[in-house]
Amino acid sequence: MTSIDYSNLADRLITIYAKQKIVSDRKKFRINHAELQESLVLPVCQSIHVHANCVDVYKNPNYLNEVLDTIDLATIYMNVDKRENEPDKNPNLKYDDFVVLELLQYFKHNFFTWVNTPKCPNCQDEKNVESKGSIPFxxxxxxxxxxxxxxxxxxxxxxxxxxxxxxxxxxSLLRTKQGRCGEWVNCFMLILQALIGEDKDRIRYVWNQEDHVWCEYYSYGLNRWVHLDPCEAVYDEPLLYCNNWGKRMSYVIGFNQNYIIDLSDKYITPEKQIEKSSVISKNKVDKLINYYNSNKLANYYNQQVSKLGNEHKALLSVYNDIIIPRNQELDVMKEPNKPSATSTTLTKGRQTGSAAWTKSRGEDGNS
Ligand SMILES: [Zn+2]
Known part of the structure; x- marks a missing residue:
């Protein structure tokens, strides 16, 4: 009688499943050309098109040296060591997590500058400067x-x-070191990728329909994607916007290398949820996300086949690197016992931007 090799059997089942999913998702989530064109101008969908592969740029190997030559690595790592040696540190956090925590502080307080209105180079002041509109480049x-x-x-x-x-x-932002949330997140993600990204899928751009962006990274210490707001130097406070700023939001979408995910349930409380259908039907958004994800799944499989030279191993990576993490993340968002409070140490309202600007956006914590 031959004994059954169960681990081998499990791997075989996984690869069959992964292969079937690549093929069936492609078929199921196909969108015809006309519909795809039409979605280019729809709210939310437009942004999904623009940002679908937006983290790829940070992986350019030429950028790594640019980052390392610009930032003050010695100070950052000295402070990381201090954080690691603090007696009351969170025991779940690993070295990488302390790097991220330190980078948030460094980036906001020693590196990047917020600009509402630029300074007059002549008077060295912005208080007499007024807007004359903007034009495309x-x-x-x-x-x-x-x-x-x-x-x-x-x-x-x-x-x-x-x-x-x-x-x-x-x-270029490593040189100019200034802007609003778009520039902040863009430059922060470049540095984040250089310090912790390696060749893994660990950084994520997070876009909000109500005119804000932030990011996330995958923490090996916490085993999940963690919210980061570089403009505010805030770590792991997904309800910052709703609870603390009083911001009302409709859609929040995350873009990492291997998939796109609707993160609205992670960031928006029921009280602050703007009716999604008042912006665009959720079906249209889900359809486009599924379309891109089915392409990402197939592309990742092809990449892994060329990298590993082995179909079986490539299918196992598709399963372990995309199918499982995405499903786990979707499951966690559905859980009823999600955290519902922000930490009490946070200051109320948005910290970047003038008081009038913040209030006009409904982000001053009093809306
Ligand atoms: Zn002047």
């Missing part, structure tokens, strides 16, 4: 900084015209 010019629009201002004290280009190239 001239497409006929070379654009190494990947500028999307240029905001125009004028100082009514001395008459100087001031331009504030909105830069999208994260490496």
């Amino acid at each position: 001239n497409r006929t010019l070379p654009n190494p900084d990947e500028i999307s629009i240029v905001e125009h201002y004028q100082c009514f004290q001395c008459g100087t015209n001031i331009q504030f280009p909105r830069i999208n190239n994260p490496v």
Whole structure:
């Protein structure tokens, strides 16, 4: 009688399942060309198209040296060591987690600057500077900084015209070190990838329909994706926006290398949930996310086949690197006993931006 090798059997079942899922998802979530084109201009869907593969840019190996040459690694790692040696540290956190915690502080307090209104270079002040609107960047010019629009201002004290280009190239932001939440998150993610990303799927861009962005990283200490707001140097407080800023939101979508995920249930409390259908039907959003995810699954499989040179191993990685983590994450979001409070040490309301700007956005904690 031959004995059954159960571990081998389990692997075989997994690979059969993974292969079937790649094929069936592709079929099930196909979207025809006309519908895809139509979705390019729909709210939320438009952003999914734009950001679907947005974390890939941070993995450019040439960027690693740029980051390491720019940031003050000695200070960061000295402070990481201090955090690691604190007697009351969270015992679940690993070295990488302390790096992230320290990077948040360094980035906000020693590296990047928030800009509401740019300073007049002549008067060295922003209080007399007023907005004159913005225009898209001239497409006929070379654009190494990947500028999307240029905001125009004028100082009514001395008459100087001031331009504030909105830069999208994260490496350029290592040089300019300023902007609003878009620039903050873009540059922060570049540094985060350089310090902890390796070749893993560990960093995630998080986009909110109500005009804010932040990010997440995968913590091996906590075994989950952890919320990070670089503008506020806030760690693992997903209810910051609803509970603390009083922000009402409709959709929150996360973009990591291997999949796109609707994170609305993680970040939006029932009281602050703007009716999703008032923005766009959830079905349309889910359909587009499924479409991209089915492509990501197939692409990842192809990459793994070329990397590992083995179909069986490639299918196991698809299962372990995408199917399982995504399902686990979706399950956790459905749990009824999610945390419902932010930590009591947080200051009420948004900390970046002027008081009037914050209030006008309903983010001052009093809305
Ligand atoms: Zn001036």
